Amino acid sequence: MTEKLKIACIGAGSAGTGHMVRMEKYLPGSCVAFSDVDRSKFDKIVAGYLGEGNMALAGDLKSEPFELSRSFRDLPYYPNPAEMLQREDINTVIIASYCSHHAEAVALCVRHGVNILLEKPIAITEADVCKVWTLLRDYQKVATVNFSLRGSPVAESARRHIRNGDIGRIVSVQFVNNVHYGDIYFRAWMRTRKNVGSLLLQKGTHDLDLINYFIGLKPEAVAAFGSRQVYGGDMPDDLTCDVCDRKMTCTMSIYRRKLDAGKPLLPPELRRCVYAREIDIDDNQVLAIKYEGGVTASYSQTFNAPFSGGQRGGYFIGTEGILELRLYGEFEEHPTTGAYVKGTSTIRITRFNDKPGSSLFETHDWADVGHMGSSEYLAEGFLKLLQGGESSINANVRDGYISAMMCLAADRSIETGQTVKLNLDI
Numbered sequence: 028m029t030e031k032l033k034i035a036c037i038g039a040g041s042a043g044t045g046h047m048v049r050m051e052k053y054l055p056g057s058c059v060a061f062s063d064v065d066r067s068k069f070d071k072i073v074a075g076y077l078g079e080g081n082m083a084l085a086g087d088l089k090s091e092p093f094e095l096s097r098s099f100r101d102l103p104y105y106p107n108p109a110e111m112l113q114r115e116d117i118n119t120v121i122i123a124s125y126c127s128h129h130a131e132a133v134a135l136c137v138r139h140g141v142n143i144l145l146e147k148p149i150a151i152t153e154a155d156v157c158k159v160w161t162l163l164r165d166y167q168k169v170a171t172v173n174f175s176l177r178g179s180p181v182a183e184s185a186r187r188h189i190r191n192g193d194i195g196r197i198v199s200v201q202f203v204n205n206v207h208y209g210d211i212y213f214r215a216w217m218r219t220r221k222n223v224g225s226l227l228l229q230k231g232t233h234d235l236d237l238i239n240y241f242i243g244l245k246p247e248a249v250a251a252f253g254s255r256q257v258y259g260g261d262m263p264d265d266l267t268c269d270v271c272d273r274k275m276t277c278t279m280s281i282y283r284r285k286l287d288a289g290k291p292l293l294p295p296e297l298r299r300c301v302y303a304r305e306i307d308i309d310d311n312q313v314l315a316i317k318y319e320g321g322v323t324a325s326y327s328q329t330f331n332a333p334f335s336g337g338q339r340g341g342y343f344i345g346t347e348g349i350l351e352l353r354l355y356g357e358f359e360e361h362p363t364t365g366a367y368v369k370g371t372s373t374i375r376i377t378r379f380n381d382k383p384g385s386s387l388f389e390t391h392d393w394a395d396v397g398h399m400g401s402s403e404y405l406a407e408g409f410l411k412l413l414q415g416g417e418s419s420i421n422a423n424v425r426d427g428y429i430s431a432m433m434c435l436a437a438d439r440s441i442e443t444g445q446t447v448k449l450n451l452d453i
């Protein structure tokens with residue numbers, strides 16, 4: 028594609044605005060419009076980039092500092108995405124609205140024949156996941172899914188080692204995600220099934236995609252357990268730490284965490300009570316997965332890890348050795364902004380016939396950038412695809428379909444107590 032990029036976004040919150048700003052960094056003037064049911068997050072995040080507010084709402088997808096044009100805040104805004112696509116000259120759309128809206132947004136974009144960057148998960152019900160897959164499996168334009176761990180240098184290196192056969196043929200995988208910022212999910216819109224389906228679809232989908240991406244095998248069946256142990260309760264849905272009687276005594280209070288642990292206060296939008304009545308999603312899950320050829324994987328996630336106890340990664344066990352991946356190695360937060368001032372990921376490979384003291388060890392530094400440094404590389408990959416080139420790191424819709432179907436199978440297994448076979452239409 029050689030025509031000028033004219034990019035719009037549906038859902039301009041943390042992720043959507045982050046993507047647009049990053050596109051502007053590489054191709055100033057490429058963003059032409061945005062649509063959101065409420066533009067207030069866009070306005071606050073853009074004010075942060077322009078030095079007129081803080082960056083707390085920009086989230087993990089925030090771009091490294093650069094001179095964003097002041098006119099960016101005046102992009103044409105539409106509450107209705109259909110009207111935006113009707114009126115504006117647009118050839119590329121970033122979809123980053125609530126997950127429950129993705130399928131509808133994809134259908135609209137397909138009607139207009141535009142390139143698509145779709146946030147994960149591709150959708151949250153089986154009907155919608157299949158709808159997105161059907162709409163996009165043979166789509167003639169670019170369509171990618173933003174699995175943001177993929178483009179990180181550490182992930183690329185781990186994948187290369189595994190695909191090169193450095194640990195032999197893959198036998199099994201043991202992967203965990205102990206989320207050390209898990210409370211945030213229970214303070215935001217993501218805390219209900221209606222909005223996200225489950226935290227497997229919201230969070231685990233990244234890790235399952237990473238396992239699939241590394242080992243390149245087709246998943247065949249999933250058995251899972253899950254429950255809610257920590258969050259939810261009988262507090263009012265609109266209660267915030269700011270006005271709560273237990274502001275200084277509750278261990279989950281953002282004020283208590285600042286006092287005891289030195290954690291910066293979360294922005295006002297993320298101060299809702301984690302014991303609210305409406306919370307109905309599980310906060311821990313364990314999966315056993317069978318892949319083709321009898322390869323097995325275990326995956327577990329919990330949303331109650333202490334800050335310094337955050338872990339994401341695992342062991343990839345092959346016929347000739349083990350690769351240990353730690354996405355969070357050493358990391359340290361800035362005391363007031365919360366940005367990672369220090370962050371490393373590591374890979375250690377231990378092989379059978381190496382001397383006992385030998386191993387291959389790599390450290391990958393990602394200080395100051397989100398998602399272990401992946402976002403910039405994924406954005407570059409997306410632009411390459413849009414310009415008719417290739418990018419091996421950007422996930423396609425097939426990858427998004429498989430990962431979402433695995434999450435839905437796990438959710439069904441949790442509900443029914445049965446192992447669920449995956450009948451993937453691929």
Ligand SMILES: NC(=O)c1ccc[n+]([C@@H]2O[C@H](COP(=O)([O-])OP(=O)(O)OC[C@H]3O[C@@H](n4cnc5c(N)ncnc54)[C@H](O)[C@@H]3O)[C@@H](O)[C@H]2O)c1
Nearest residue numbers: 038039040041042063064065123124125126128146147175
């Ligand atoms: N890949 C990643 O690492 C990553 C990280 C964060 C979020 N996400 C995904 O991005 C999406 C948005 O998450 P977020 O954290 O940016 O949330 P957010 O709340 O910051 O932004 C979502 C925006 O979508 C808008 N919206 C909701 N329903 C809409 C609709 N029907 N039409 C138009 N706009 C609508 C909201 O008003 C809000 O501004 C989700 O699908 C989430 O899973 C991905």
